[in-house]
Amino acid sequence: MSEKDENKNYAADMTDQQITLVDDQGNEELYQVLFTFDSEDYDKSYILLYPASxxxxxxxxxxxxxxxxxxxxxxxQGDLYPIxxxxxxxxxxxxxxTFLADDGTDY
Structure with a gap:
């Protein structure tokens, strides 16, 4: 995983589980949603993505x-925030x- 220094804007069609990330230069890239989860310890929701291509x-x-x-x-809808x-x-x-071990899939 890599850290991002800036917030990312996105639009999502959750029926397809895909999100388009738009960087600071306006470049768009389509990502597949791997999964989302909530953390009570940090009182935040998280989303994990990988390139749809x-x-x-x-x-x-x-x-x-x-x-x-x-x-x-x-x-x-909204912003993604860097961790x-x-x-x-x-x-x-x-x-x-844990997700990858349970799923048996290599990403």
Missing amino acids: ASEDEEVEIQAFSFKPDANGDAS EDDAEWQMVEEVLN
Whole structure:
């Protein structure tokens, strides 16, 4: 996972589980939602993404952000926020590792 220094804007169609990230230069890239989860310890919601263009046998870089869910608890509109705290990153990585171990999928 890599840290991002800036907030990312996104629009989501959660039925397809895809989000388009727009960087500071206005470049758009489509990402697939791996999963979302909530942390009571940090009182935040998190979303983990990987490039939608990645092939099944390709190793990909997974992006993780915190977000503010809408009234339905979805990441449907708004901003993604960088994870800047090392302890918070460690917690997100532990959740990801548990997910990958349970899923049996290599990303």
